[in-house]
Amino acid sequence: MHDKTVTQLAAALNSGELSSKELTSHFLQRIEKADGTLNSFITVTAEQALTQADAADKARASGDAGTLTGIPLALKDIYCTQGVKTSCGSKMLDNFIAPYDATVVEKLSAAGTISLGKTNMDEFAMGSSNENSYYGSVKNPWDLSAVPGGSSGGSAAAVAAGLVPAAMGTDTGGSIRQPAAFCGITGLKPTYGRVSRYGIIAYASSLDQAGPMARSAEDCAHLLNVIAGHDVRDSTCVARGVPDYTETLNAPLSGLKIGLPKEYFGDGLDPEVEKAVRDAVKVYESLGATVRDVSLPHTHYAIPAYYVIAPAEASSNLSRYDGVRFGHRCKAPEDLIDLYTRSRAEGFGEEVKRRILIGTHTLSEGFFDAYYTKAQKVRRLIRQDFLDAFEDVDVLMGPASPTPAFDLGAKKDPVSMYLQDIYTIAVNLAGIPGISVPAGFSNGRPVGLQILGTHFAEAQLLNVAHQFQQATDWHLKRPAFAEENA
Amino acid sequence: MQWETVIGLEVHVQLATRSKIFSGASTAFGAEPNTQACAVDLGLPGVLPVLNEQAVAMAVQFGLAVHAEIPEVSVFDRKNYFYPDLPKGYQTSQMYHPIVGPGEVEITLDDNTTKRIRIHHAHLEEDAGKSLHEDFHGMTGIDLNRAGTPLLEIVSEPDMRNAKEAAAYLKAIHSIVTYLGISDGNMAEGSMRCDVNVSVRPKGQEAFGTRAEIKNVNSFRFVERAIAFEVERQIELIEDGGKVVQETRLFDPERDETRSMRTKEEANDYRYFPCPDLLPVVLDQAYLDHLRSQLPELPADKRARFQTSLGLSAYDAHVLSASREMAEFFEEVHRVCGDAKQAANWVQGELSGALNRDNLTIQNSPVSAHQLGELISRVLDDTINGKAAKQVFQALWNGQGSSADEIIEAKGLKQVTDTGAIESMIDQVIAESPAQVAQYRDSEPEKRGKMIGYFVGQVMKASRGTANPQQVNGLLKEKLDALL
Known part of the structure; x- marks a missing residue:
């Protein structure tokens, strides 16, 4: 059961072969058995999940079921869930029970899906290895000595290990695509504005975007159908029609024009990762696509620009954690300043503090223009690079990450960690969609092929990814851990 | 040495929207603490602001009323600072691209001459909550009902030269916003608050002196008193060989003095940057034209009309157009009796006297405009004489009858002309x-x-x-x- 895709499980539920209760119990048991090792969940909502599963089975029996009714999912612990702890991976919110559901959570509930719980993540989504979680590191099911990637590391590891068929992540600089790549699953970051951010705890508001992480592009299409669309509660969420993303999955790829950004195949790229990506491109050629080299000349400015803009927004977004209304409050504050400084010093981890400091500095009087204003100019140039490239090609392809998953504890220096996101970060700055699909292995660890499209080209990305998964079986590979813990 | 005072005002006007500027919570005054603060106002993790269109329309109406440039694009910025009654740790405001550009307001001075005061800009922002220091036994209570209430901050140029001009300017702003109906203008409830920038310079000198900003001056009277004190303090300081420092001061109405709150060196760095949760506000010409067509007659226009077409004196025209309620009352009295001069005399004489005596506002007048108009008509058509009219007025005031005619009849006050x-x-x-x-x-x-x-x-x-x-x-x- 845990080997199957959402699409397959939905068919089994629909035919009556399987009940949601059985399915939900099965995955809850797997979590119970395996997650002590993986640490992919922060909170498991077993009781609530079983109640929802009962309701889903009744709905299905009365003919009142949608495609995904009864499908168990997991939510990154950044989504506010009413009545359930929503920690964002931080000690600061260890005591925070959200009093409302995020729009994405509402939509998933309305579609009849079941939440098994909240997955581990880098604190406030700041990190690329999931090692910045207050709740401890998550292990990569392909190799327990490796990181699962981050910040949506818990979601990626749980799906890869078969603890849940699919999960929701968020992506600010690669936080869906990089862990999807590291864990050998499929992860889609939609266009900025495609999915509502309401109820998703903000890291960097102009970059954050929610998306699905699953075993196949087809599963991602089903989930995007549910979560995409306008939300009056999010002014940055675009009022634009939502197509049925499953309808175009099988469109033929003959004539597809693929661009390979030369900047994505440069120094620091693991040769096996490069080989896997180039092999994947050959598969596309065999499907009728044409390939050409393109250039995104401002790529090397993406990381510096990101590490000005994201921390600037974060330093402001995280100001509300002051110990006054919710979240961690220090014991026996002497006065207001003591309340602020100790609550924040105790509640935030090192990386979060680092980014708050960076952001506070770059927004300061006398530095604002040199950092923030300049970074915004760079951001426009990076966006223009992509728009120019999409004049000539339909999609861009390259690696999701320069290396496969690295060892736990291997990257001690923050800057070397930041450089992990070299291929993913520009995508958030430009606001375009990207998907990572399994495309092979390097040293036994999965490699992700990243496919990028222009704004709102999700249907095309899912089509292109799905066709690859029809032609290859990388996405069907399962880590031994998944079976050992069956 | 002869000194000249230079004054600029920042007036915060609470806009009379039904809901808050970025959330659906009610803005009604006086509710139980924290009953009108929703998830957005509390700054809960994950919430997002959505701009209230009514607040935008009101700000634009103000801009049009003061003949201001209305930029096509305005942007909300975050002003970052920590305070317990500021839930998000930042105030959403407009620093770089305000919704209302440069404009001007005409003020009327004591000698009935007028002066133009330039407006630098006006911007939209959200109010903070309130910290309550009493009743909590050494602790502070936070009431977030007011958090997120829409404010229009109107910033003048330093065009005022004495306390009277400053008070006249504040009255003119009050009059415009209440005429427009975009604020109730209730200063006691904090619907209008004012920061005063004051400096002095030797007469004839062009360069401005160093200014002090006096925060939260909340009545017309306090504005005059705070400025009077501050001007004297600064002049004395300079004449004694001292220097005015740029600082924020607080006016204490009990002691009639201003006190230093913080100097420029201690000032916050607010780290303004564009709010990534809100889109820029883009206003097209059709929208502006529509709002312009909805504007009521404004105080300056009314005042001019009262003089030119009704033949009132400059003084009468100014007094009767000063507030929307006063003007509406007068115009109704005039409509009913048909004699502007008599209507003006009665409203400013008998009626104002009685209102002052009983400490009532014109909105709460026991004698309605219609009743007063009929009463005047009876004088004009010789039904009663002036003396009897005063008796009738008093009877109407005391609720002894519903109309002048009824009282004239009941009291037998009909004039004998036989x-x-x-x-x-x-x-x-x-x-x-x-x-x-x-x-x-x-x-x-x-x-x-x-x-x-x-x-x-x-x-x-x-x-x-x-x-x-x-x-x-x-x-x-x-x-x-x-x-x-």
Whole structure:
């Protein structure tokens, strides 16, 4: 059961072969058995999940079921869930029970899906290895000595290990695509504005975007159908029609024009990762696509620009954690300043503090223009690079990450960690969609092929990814851990 | 040395929207603490602001009313600072691209001359909550009902030269926003608050002196008093060889003085940057045209019309157009009675006197504009005389009748204009006053005019005030002179 895709499980539920209760119990048991090792969940909502599963089975029996009714999912612990702890991976919110559901959570509930719980993540989504979680590191099911990637590391590891068929992540600089790549699953970051951010705890508001992480592009299409669309509660969420993303999955790829950004195949790229990506491109050629080299000349400015803009927004977004209304409050504050400084010093981890400091500095009087204003100019140039490239090609392809998953504890220096996101970060700055699909292995660890499209080209990305998964079986590979813990 | 004062004002006007600027929570005043603060106002993790279109429309209406440039694009910025009643740790405001650009306001000075005060800009922002320091036994209570209430901050140029001008400017702003109906202008409830920037410079010097900003001055009177104190303090300081430092000061109305809150060195760095959760506000010409077509007649226009087409004096026109309520009351009185001068006299005389005496505002006047208009009509058509009219007014004020006619009837105040009736009263008075008649007869002709007053008084008394005084006068003179 845990080997199957959402699409397959939905068919089994629909035919009556399987009940949601059985399915939900099965995955809850797997979590119970395996997650002590993986640490992919922060909170498991077993009781609530079983109640929802009962309701889903009744709905299905009365003919009142949608495609995904009864499908168990997991939510990154950044989504506010009413009545359930929503920690964002931080000690600061260890005591925070959200009093409302995020729009994405509402939509998933309305579609009849079941939440098994909240997955581990880098604190406030700041990190690329999931090692910045207050709740401890998550292990990569392909190799327990490796990181699962981050910040949506818990979601990626749980799906890869078969603890849940699919999960929701968020992506600010690669936080869906990089862990999807590291864990050998499929992860889609939609266009900025495609999915509502309401109820998703903000890291960097102009970059954050929610998306699905699953075993196949087809599963991602089903989930995007549910979560995409306008939300009056999010002014940055675009009022634009939502197509049925499953309808175009099988469109033929003959004539597809693929661009390979030369900047994505440069120094620091693991040769096996490069080989896997180039092999994947050959598969596309065999499907009728044409390939050409393109250039995104401002790529090397993406990381510096990101590490000005994201921390600037974060330093402001995280100001509300002051110990006054919710979240961690220090014991026996002497006065207001003591309340602020100790609550924040105790509640935030090192990386979060680092980014708050960076952001506070770059927004300061006398530095604002040199950092923030300049970074915004760079951001426009990076966006223009992509728009120019999409004049000539339909999609861009390259690696999701320069290396496969690295060892736990291997990257001690923050800057070397930041450089992990070299291929993913520009995508958030430009606001375009990207998907990572399994495309092979390097040293036994999965490699992700990243496919990028222009704004709102999700249907095309899912089509292109799905066709690859029809032609290859990388996405069907399962880590031994998944079976050992069956 | 002769000193010149330079004053600029920042006026915060609470906009009269039903819901908050970025959330659906109510803005009603006076609710139980924290009952009108939703998830967005509390700054809960994950919430997002959505701009209230009504607040935008109101800000634009203000801009149009002060002949301001309305930029096509305006942007919200975050002003970052920590304070317990600021839930998000930042205030959403407009730093770099405000919704209203440069404009101007006309103020009226004591001598009825006018002066133009330039407006630098006006921007939208959200209010913070309130910290309550009493009743919590050494702790502080936070009420977030006010958090997120829409404010329009109107920033003037340093165009005012004395406290009276500053107060007149504040009154002009008050008048405009209440005319537009975009604020209730209630200063006691904090719907209008004011920061005053004051500096002094030797007369004739062009460069500005160093200014002090006096925070939260919350009445017209306090503005004058705070400025008076501050000007004196600065002049004394300089004349004693000291220097004014740039600082924020607080006005203490109890002690009638300003005190230093923080100096420039201690000032916050607010780290303004564009709010990534809100899109830029883009206003097109059609929208502006639509709002312009909805504008009511504004105080300056009304004042001009009262002078030119109603023939009122500059003073009357200014007083009667000062507030929307006053103007509407006056115009209704005028509409009913048809005589602008009489309407103006009654509103500013009898009515204002009674309102002041009972400490009432014109909105709460026990005598309605319609009632007053009818009363004046009865004077104009000679149904009653002026003296009786005052009695009728008092009766209406006391609720002794629903209309002037009803009271005139009930009290028998209808003016007696029947010559025969008046003549018989005169005859009786003459008959009963032989000594006065004799005195009249023996007086120098030029003194008789004065003496006739006695007889008029007696006749009016006999008629219980209802006789037409002009008729009484004329007939008395005829009859007395016939006795000579």
